[in-house]
Amino acid sequence: MFIKNIDKDVLLKPLQIVTGVVERKQPLPILSNVLIEKTDSRLCFVATDLEIQITTQLTDADQKGPDAAITVAAKKLQEILRVVPDGSKVSLDIQDSRLQVKVNKSRFSLQTLPAQDFPKVQEQLEQAEKIEVEQGQLKKLFGMVQYAMAQQDIRYYLNGVLLVIDGASLKLVATDGHRLAFTSTMLDKEYAKKEIILPRKTVNELIKLLGDGKEKILFELAENQVRMTFSDIVLTSKVIDGKFPDYERVIPNYTNHLEMDRLAILQALQRAAILSNEKFRGVRFVLTEKNLRIISSNSEQEEAQEDMETDYHGIALDIGFNVNYLLDGLNNATAQTVTFSFGDPNSSILITVPGNEEFKYVVMPMRI
């Protein structure tokens, strides 16, 4: 017997952790599989897409059988365990290169591939820089920038988040060329300068797996690879080999400010967005003394207009934006109030949080 009488949920949890990296369509059949290794009473689960590898383990699985290892279709096994009744006990047995799953009176026989064929990621972590951050804090930081990552852009270096370690500060930057999100935090001590780009998929998996508390995550940053170790999980990922654009150059410094209640302007924009053009998503900001008017219209000449009282005293402005970009920033900047800073109608705007230098969101305008 490979694994005997284990609680369904105990087995399901590590599977759910690792299967996030398994792609639906795979060039190599074995990449659809999860590697399950049993050594003494320890159960180890590994899945990879060759770029990212996630490993997690059950340290005390209370299994007394002989050591063994097998690979089996990750999503199928996960699906089976998900739908069997809660509280069920599960047994796995390897017979004639098939995995027999027994739960109550159900039997499932799954194909397997040999464990020694599983392409584990080669670790290349010599001279890696090591830093530690609280998981909850890191999750929050990623949440503040991840939406600005590009998606399948041919500028491949934009399809991820730039991580900068600069002295005692950690900076995260994401941009798709039309908007840029920046956030930073202080680290526990000074580190050597280091910049890496984490791929989009790694960022998404990491956010899913990070806890909310003060438990630490250990980052090991090497030239081509990064390893993250936290709560029984080891996530190893390639980094994007490319030069991230000079983000500091495009973060403007304006003197023309508008302070707004975040939720109030967020809701006004959500309403205006309904009648903005389905394709271009444009909304106009018309700023006058003590008033912000938000206007949108679509291809059917339907219109929405929102007037908001403000404390604005700067120059009158008429400037257009992709409303989705504004909504992204405002949804993820978790503060009571936000500050919009304007240049001229053809320049970017800067969204910040008053009294907080650690979040900056830059959005390019669009002609409407």
Added chain:
Amino acid sequence: MPLALVDCNNFYVSCERVFNPRLEGKPVVVLSNNDGVAVARSNEVKALGIKMGEPWFKMEKIARQHGIIAYSSNYTLYGDLSARVMSILSTFSPKQEIYSIDECFLDLDGFDPQSLMTYGQIIRQAVKQSLGIPVCVGIADTKTLAKLANHCAKKGLAGADGVCDFGRLNDGERTVLFASIPVGEVWGVGRRITEKLLTMNITTVEDLRTANLERIQSQFSVVLGRTVNELNAIPCIELEEAGTPRQQIMVSRSFGSSVTCLADLSESVTYFTTRAAEKLRHDGSVAASVCVYIRTNPFKEDDPQYQRSMIVPLSRPSDDTTKLVQAALAGLKAIYRSGYNYKKTGVLLMGLQPKATIQPALFDDPLEQAKSDSLMHVMDAINKKMGQGCVGIAASGIRQRWAMRRERKSPNYTTDWNELPVAG
């Protein structure tokens, strides 16, 4: 809300006849690019039983027997004459939808219903007199019915003289007429739908008009449901003025002779991309990606066959010929395999949007953009003044061995100073 569909008769053939009156009354066909198949037939050719899409090599014998005169397609001429036809037709209604190169809808709302037949005749005479091109006019309450009325006008099914107004039919006459027309003649009912309708015992227009709407919608789609409504004079398809801007631009040609090497393919892809980019700038649009495709000749069954396409996205939407060519050639290089006889390449510009709506980007170099814009502007200006292809990308080649066969093309009577028709 009556509207009219005006459709030119055998348009390409009529265009050839405008400048060559000797062709009147004689059998004339216009062949597709590379002189492949018949794409337009005069009534005399139709009477000989030659089908649309019939390959030229198959009809050459009958052609010799009956003295059929064949022309290579001259889209420059047809495009120019089409613009002239549309411009004349636009004077007959405040609202016009140009539906294709040879047909348009005219809104006749507010016109006296009794005089529409006469009005149709005036339209026909105006086009005939100004341009020498015969048209037919179908008048009805919906676009689908107007299309059908036009079909009836052409076939002389309801009244002669090339004008048909369904408003003049009473219910009984309409039922008889619709019951005599096969359902496949209805706008939007293609071969596949016709076959499926047959299994439901719907064979004539009248069958479809009186079919159960819910059943049609559940068996087919809401689109065919709209067609049924439209046949019952309930308008569902609106008149689209000024046309929605093009969503994509395609330039593709088959070669005069088969091409094997990457160099020749690159030349043709560069040339096609150049032409597509010119159309793009003419529309005031930019493209987000370029699709390039190549294929061998599927009719040469003994040859090894290969075809492939690839979409190459641009880092930002562009109308710059050099950027688009770069992308197209990168795609071509990736899909090219040696050892095949290629017959056709094509370039498709995708993700078009008006240039004015480009979202400016954070890392753009405004200087580079301005340089590109003025270069394209100069190129277009020179080519407009001195003739198409006067300046271009050198990679499109000089000799162009792959150029298509157009052995029977008529002169560009209306668009080239050197080819103006001479009277006398």
